[in-house]
Amino acid sequence: MSEQTAGVIDNIADASVASGKGRIEVSHFGLSYASAEGPIEAVADAGIVVEPGEFVSIIGPSGCGKSTLLNAVAGFLKPTRGTVRVDDEPVNRPSADRGMVFQQYSLFPWKTVRENVEFGLKMKGMERSRRESAARTLLGLAGLLAFENQYPDRLSGGMKQRVGIVRALATGPKVLLLDEPFGALDAQTRIIMQQILTNMWQRLKISVLFVTHDIDEAIFLSDRVYCMTARPGTIKAEITIPLPRPRQQSMMMSSEFLALRRGLMSLISEESLKAMSGEVNDDALQGLTIDTHGHALSEMI
Amino acid sequence: MKRAVLMRSLPAPAPAALPSPVLAPQMQPPAPNVASEQSLFRINAIVRHWLLQHRDQIRTLAIGAVSLALFLLSWHFLATYRVSFHVRFTNVPTPVQVFQSLARAAHNGRLLQHVVLSCRRIALGFIIATLIAVPLGLVMGRFRFARDVIFPISEVLRPIPAIAWVPMSIMLWPSNEESIVFITFIGSFFPILLNTLHGMASVDPVLVRASQSLGANEFAIFREVYFPASLPSIFTGLTVGMGVAWVSLIAAEMISGQFGIGYFTWEAYSLVQYSDIALGMICIGVLGLSSSAIIRGIGRIVMPWKTNT
Numbered sequence: 001m002s003e004q005t006a007g008v009i010d011n012i013a014d015a016s017v018a019s020g021k022g023r024i025e026v027s028h029f030g031l032s033y034a035s036a037e038g039p040i041e042a043v044a045d046a047g048i049v050v051e052p053g054e055f056v057s058i059i060g061p062s063g064c065g066k067s068t069l070l071n072a073v074a075g076f077l078k079p080t081r082g083t084v085r086v087d088d089e090p091v092n093r094p095s096a097d098r099g100m101v102f103q104q105y106s107l108f109p110w111k112t113v114r115e116n117v118e119f120g121l122k123m124k125g126m127e128r129s130r131r132e133s134a135a136r137t138l139l140g141l142a143g144l145l146a147f148e149n150q151y152p153d154r155l156s157g158g159m160k161q162r163v164g165i166v167r168a169l170a171t172g173p174k175v176l177l178l179d180e181p182f183g184a185l186d187a188q189t190r191i192i193m194q195q196i197l198t199n200m201w202q203r204l205k206i207s208v209l210f211v212t213h214d215i216d217e218a219i220f221l222s223d224r225v226y227c228m229t230a231r232p233g234t235i236k237a238e239i240t241i242p243l244p245r246p247r248q249q250s251m252m253m254s255s256e257f258l259a260l261r262r263g264l265m266s267l268i269s270e271e272s273l274k275a276m277s278g279e280v281n282d283d284a285l286q287g288l289t290i291d292t293h294g295h296a297l298s299e300m301i
Numbered sequence: 302m303k304r305a306v307l308m309r310s311l312p313a314p315a316p317a318a319l320p321s322p323v324l325a326p327q328m329q330p331p332a333p334n335v336a337s338e339q340s341l342f343r344i345n346a347i348v349r350h351w352l353l354q355h356r357d358q359i360r361t362l363a364i365g366a367v368s369l370a371l372f373l374l375s376w377h378f379l380a381t382y383r384v385s386f387h388v389r390f391t392n393v394p395t396p397v398q399v400f401q402s403l404a405r406a407a408h409n410g411r412l413l414q415h416v417v418l419s420c421r422r423i424a425l426g427f428i429i430a431t432l433i434a435v436p437l438g439l440v441m442g443r444f445r446f447a448r449d450v451i452f453p454i455s456e457v458l459r460p461i462p463a464i465a466w467v468p469m470s471i472m473l474w475p476s477n478e479e480s481i482v483f484i485t486f487i488g489s490f491f492p493i494l495l496n497t498l499h500g501m502a503s504v505d506p507v508l509v510r511a512s513q514s515l516g517a518n519e520f521a522i523f524r525e526v527y528f529p530a531s532l533p534s535i536f537t538g539l540t541v542g543m544g545v546a547w548v549s550l551i552a553a554e555m556i557s558g559q560f561g562i563g564y565f566t567w568e569a570y571s572l573v574q575y576s577d578i579a580l581g582m583i584c585i586g587v588l589g590l591s592s593s594a595i596i597r598g599i600g601r602i603v604m605p606w607k608t609n610t
């Protein structure tokens with residue numbers, strides 16, 4: 001790592017230390033969406049805490065309100081009940097203190113890779129030459145310097161998401177919020193991205209709140225995992241992941257990992273069935289298990 | 302036609318170039334005559350490579366040229382032999398006559414005057430429309446109140462064709478010139494406004510959120526997200542608006558002008574100068590084509606991310 005690189009990293013780490021510790025506290029949080037048939041309760045009485053520098057995941061069945069909770073921490077949504085606080089300050093609007101990475105990449109198509117990374121610094125009023133060199137250093141860290149002048153739609157999904165993470169980190173946020181950031185990537189790219197994210201997190205020492213529906217991913221990355229119930233989502237369980245760091249790919253075969261996985265799996269599948277009960281009735285479930293005895297469906301009909 | 306011949310002769314140079322590949326990998330400076338042979342080979346290779354790469358475009362161009370030539374040829378025969386088969390080509394000028402009339406007009410500068418005047422009217426009307434419609438569309442797209450106030454008015458006025466504005470416009474404006482510019486303005490205004498609005502409506506909300514979580518304030522979101530995201534739609538609006546501007550201008554000039562290419566064309570009919578009718582029409586076509594090409598060119602410069610893919 002070059003001296004300049006170290007400098008930029010320190011700057012980001014300093015910025016996050018200077019502006020606070022990055023403790024997230026959500027208590028008795030509830031949020032209802034307005035709809036034609038009255039309010040839809042997405043999340044009810046959820047409480048989570050992320051200690052400074054901790055990596056915490058939220059996992060739960062589809063539609064249970066994970067994104068809702070995360071968006072409230074980001075400041076995009078206002079809680080209907082309860083409070084969302086970061087470093088004892090109530091969250092009431094989005095801010096560069098809370099970096100956000102979205103599943104849909106969300107890079108600005110009209111900006112080059114470097115301009116995307118520079119965006120947060122530009123909003124802070126940093127002068128062009130300084131933010132340019134900062135962006136280049138960060139891109140170098142993520143192995144993206146060769147693409148600095150490309151427009152995003154030429155990049156692969158993995159590269160786009162790396163740019164997205166670098167962009168969110170460039171302003172030196174206290175906390176990083178990620179909403180299923182690797183959901184659209186293939187398995188191999190996903191694993192590499194997980195490594196990159198852990199590396200960056202360990203260097204920058206910021207708090208991370210990570211939403212996923214992938215159990216392995218949650219265990220591999222996190223210090224703690226919150227498991228949510230079907231809608232209206234509440235916290236069903238909190239599981240501490242005692243695996244040592246740095247974590248290696250090989251750990252995913254260890255008995256400890258597998259035991260954690262089994263535990264989380266049973267929690268999730270119970271909720272997933274509950275979440276789907278409205279959509280999948282008994283007939284449909286029977287249809288799914290029907291034995292065709294090797295005949296094509298068209299023949300049977 | 303030239304291109305087609307070029308293509309057919311393409312394979313011929315290949316055998317002649319065959320002996321030289323053996324020389325190609327050698328890097329040390331060879332004897333002079335070998336060098337010239339080598340560079341010849343290289344040029345040959347470059348030309349072949351270029352032709353191969355652009356094969357589809359060359360094909361399209363060649364077919365286009367042939368089809369245009371056929372069009373001119375049929376025009377020529379229909380006009381020369383005064384074909385009259387329900388549709389009457391009796392008085393239609395031949396391409397040659399039109400060309401002669403172009404030479405004459407170019408000589409005395411009268412045509413150029415008309416063209417320049419029409420272009421000035423288009424430029425004025427179109428630029429004013431752009432300067433008003435684009436900001437208005439951006440504001441209407443961003444602020445609900447502005448949209449609620451302006452949208453009903455625009456919906457009532459929009460279906461009225463610009464030509465229908467001619468009498469009203471003559472009443473409204475003190476000079477004929479202003480009223481014609483106004484009609485051009487009206488013609489291009491609504492396509493630009495509606496497309497800008499459409500662009501604003503289709504901005505991805507995730508990008509707005511992304512900019513907010515990076516610390517963008519309201520004005521920065523507008524400048525850095527809403528505006529660039531709407532640019533492709535805005536340019537669609539400009540292209541459509543330019544087309545409608547020409548339609549409106551020509552109609553206005555034919556009805557109430559004393560100058561301009563539309564007036565020129567109509568006057569030619571009144572003065573029984575048939576070849577000038579076709580000349581005017583061709584001029585209008587060329588002007589319309591060039592102005593939309595200019596807009597497309599500007600669009601390419603302003604939106605480099607669209608063409609770089």
Ligand SMILES: Nc1ncnc2c1ncn2[C@@H]1O[C@H](COP(=O)(O)OP(=O)(O)OP(=O)(O)O)[C@@H](O)[C@H]1O
Pocket residue numbers: 033034035040041042060061062063064065066067068069213231
């Ligand atoms: N704008 C909205 N209006 C009405 N209902 C909404 C809105 N956004 C989300 N919901 C509902 O709230 C519930 C929670 O949504 P949310 O997006 O937070 O779930 P999620 O856990 O992130 O799901 P997924 O895993 O599919 O991303 C869902 O059932 C959804 O249908």
Ligand SMILES: [Mg+2]
Pocket residue numbers: 066067068179
């Ligand atoms: Mg979600």
